[in-house]
Amino acid sequence: LPDIPATETAAVPESAQKKTERAFAEIRGLLDRSLSTFKSQNFKTAAEQAFDAYLAYEAMESGLIAKDKSLGLRLESAFGRFRAEMKRGAPPSLVESIHESIKKDLAEAQDVLTEKIGFAGLFVQSFSIIVREGFEAILVVAALIAFLVKSRNQDKLKSIYGGVLAGIAASFLTAYILHELLNVSVSSQELLEGWIMLVAVAVLFWVSYWLVSKIEAQKWQSYITGKMQQAVSSGSVFTLGAVSFLSVYREGFETVLFYKALYTYAGENVSGIIPGFLVGSLCLAVVYYLITKAGLRIPVRWFFTITSVFLYFMAFTFMGKGLHELQMGQVLSMTPALFLPQVSWLGIYPTWETFAGQGLLVAAYVFALVYTFGIKPEIESKTLKAETRNLQKDISMVHDLVEHISHHAKRCEIFLKDTGDQDLKELSGHLKEIDQKVHELSDHVRYVENQLLDEYDRLGRSIAEKESA
Numbered sequence: 001l002p003d004i005p006a007t008e009t010a011a012v013p014e015s016a017q018k019k020t021e022r023a024f025a026e027i028r029g030l031l032d033r034s035l036s037t038f039k040s041q042n043f044k045t046a047a048e049q050a051f052d053a054y055l056a057y058e059a060m061e062s063g064l065i066a067k068d069k070s071l072g073l074r075l076e077s078a079f080g081r082f083r084a085e086m087k088r089g090a091p092p093s094l095v096e097s098i099h100e101s102i103k104k105d106l107a108e109a110q111d112v113l114t115e116k117i118g119f120a121g122l123f124v125q126s127f128s129i130i131v132r133e134g135f136e137a138i139l140v141v142a143a144l145i146a147f148l149v150k151s152r153n154q155d156k157l158k159s160i161y162g163g164v165l166a167g168i169a170a171s172f173l174t175a176y177i178l179h180e181l182l183n184v185s186v187s188s189q190e191l192l193e194g195w196i197m198l199v200a201v202a203v204l205f206w207v208s209y210w211l212v213s214k215i216e217a218q219k220w221q222s223y224i225t226g227k228m229q230q231a232v233s234s235g236s237v238f239t240l241g242a243v244s245f246l247s248v249y250r251e252g253f254e255t256v257l258f259y260k261a262l263y264t265y266a267g268e269n270v271s272g273i274i275p276g277f278l279v280g281s282l283c284l285a286v287v288y289y290l291i292t293k294a295g296l297r298i299p300v301r302w303f304f305t306i307t308s309v310f311l312y313f314m315a316f317t318f319m320g321k322g323l324h325e326l327q328m329g330q331v332l333s334m335t336p337a338l339f340l341p342q343v344s345w346l347g348i349y350p351t352w353e354t355f356a357g358q359g360l361l362v363a364a365y366v367f368a369l370v371y372t373f374g375i376k377p378e379i380e381s382k383t384l385k386a387e388t389r390n391l392q393k394d395i396s397m398v399h400d401l402v403e404h405i406s407h408h409a410k411r412c413e414i415f416l417k418d419t420g421d422q423d424l425k426e427l428s429g430h431l432k433e434i435d436q437k438v439h440e441l442s443d444h445v446r447y448v449e450n451q452l453l454d455e456y457d458r459l460g461r462s463i464a465e466k467e468s469a
Contacts, residue, residue: 017114020060024110027056028103031082035099038086047087051330054079057106060113063261067125068112069132071105073344078102080327081350084334119272125262126276131283133255137167138284140247140314142291143307144240147211149292150303159237163244170245171252175260178253193254194325197318200246204315205361207243209368211308243311250318312365319361320347323354 034049057079065072082098117125141164148156178189259277263270298306324347326332332353340350347358 020110020114023056023060024106027053027106030056031099031102034086035095038095039092043086043089047083050079050083050086054083062257063113063264064109066129066258066262071109071112075102075105075109076328077342077349078105080334081336084336084351088336118269122262122270122272123276126273127280129255129258129262130277130280133251133258134284135287136314137247137251138288139291139310141244142288143310144244146292146303147307148240156237159241160244163241164248167245167248167252170249171256174253175256188329189257190325191329191331193250194322194329196246196250197322197325200250201315201318201322201361203239203243203246204311204318205364207239208308208311208315211304211311212368212372316358316361317345317347319357320349320354323357324349327351327353
């Protein structure tokens with residue numbers, strides 16, 4: 001989002017302004033000290049001092065992100081890269097350029113945080129927080145609901161609604177525990193968010209693949225004939241509920257903290273915050289309505305495809321963002337990859353660790369597609385052909401046995417034809433009747449065999465048509 005201009009400015013109370021100035025002076029001092037230590041070739045200590053500077057900055061990070069997220073994220077990534085380049089002993093010119101970039105952004109951040117805005121500015125910032133943080137969650141929840149309605153599983157919708165409500169409740173509870181009871185640092189909050197995102201990656205990827213498997217031709221044929229409504233098992237429903245919970249919870253507790261920071265920096269004039277929140281929530285409701293209604297109009301197979309790709313995209317971005325949060329909390333190493341750009345909304349960061357994580361996810365998705373649409377149908381086709389051959393052999397054995405019985409019945413009938421014994425004549429009549437029945441059975445076996453071959457041929461053509469559609 002673009003920077004939000006201040007519409008009504010006024011001086012912040014002297015004590016608050018001086019407190020902010022002292023905090024930024026401390027950050028700049030720690031940065032300068034770390035650069036000086038780096039130039040003396042003490043790379044490890046320099047990196048530790050750079051992390052101390054980040055810890056000093058993070059005390060104001062929530063407030064900055066609430067007012068200007070792009071600047072906050074830019075500073076966060078710059079601190080991480082500054083530390084990583086120091087640790088690896090990068091050329092001094094590169095480290096100095098990052099140092100100057102951080103100090104420039106810090107000056108801008110100080111102006112943002114010491115500026116008090118009026119109703120219009122607070123309205124826009126409040127609106128942007130709820131829309132920005134809630135948009136992804138609304139997309140995921142709306143897609144899942146449209147999927148259940150589309151697959152005639154409306155009775156399972158309560159799992160999605162339950163996940164959403166649980167996510168909202170857990171967001172408020174987590175924010176209260178972390179900020180009010182435990183007074184956990186922003187760094188620890190980032191670690192929590194990072195782990196939540198990595199858990200969400202696994203769940204989103206699984207659901208994405210599960211939807212892809214329903215697109216495969218034979219499963220698609222099952223859907224067309226009205227059987228797929230039984231395909232959503234209790235385990236699948238629980239997973240869909242977990243996706244909705246994680247999508248809301250991942251953004252939720254952070255959103256609560258952003259609004260708390262916005263109230264703090266707004267001071268006494270908070271009149272624009274609630275209207276901005278309500279209008280933003282209304283916009284999200286409109287987005288939800290449009291997605292669910294549009295989803296019901298899209299052909300089922302295309303809807304499954306779009307939903308699957310969207311959930312995978314969310315998993316891809318969560319992978320990058322989750323690993324990045326762990327890097328900022330020093331749980332995961334940060335090795336710069338200078339050839340990579342930084343695209344925060346895609347979760348792409350210029351580090352080898354995030355690149356490897358997202359690369360692994362891409363490889364897993366490609367393999368899932370190849371397996372679902374290439375390897376699996378080939379295996380099933382070979383299995384079907386083998387079963388058909390075995391069935392044909394069984395039918396041929398029955399046919400041969402029938403012919404054998406018929407042959408012996410005819411011989412017995414000829415042998416007993418001219419006998420004068422009444423019992424033997426009666427036996428001859430029974431054998432003649434057996435011969436007739438055996439021939440009828442033989443004809444029926446041939447008919448079943450032909451029908452079976454025709455049915456497999458028809459099924460093969462149907463699958464081929466669905467795959468080419």
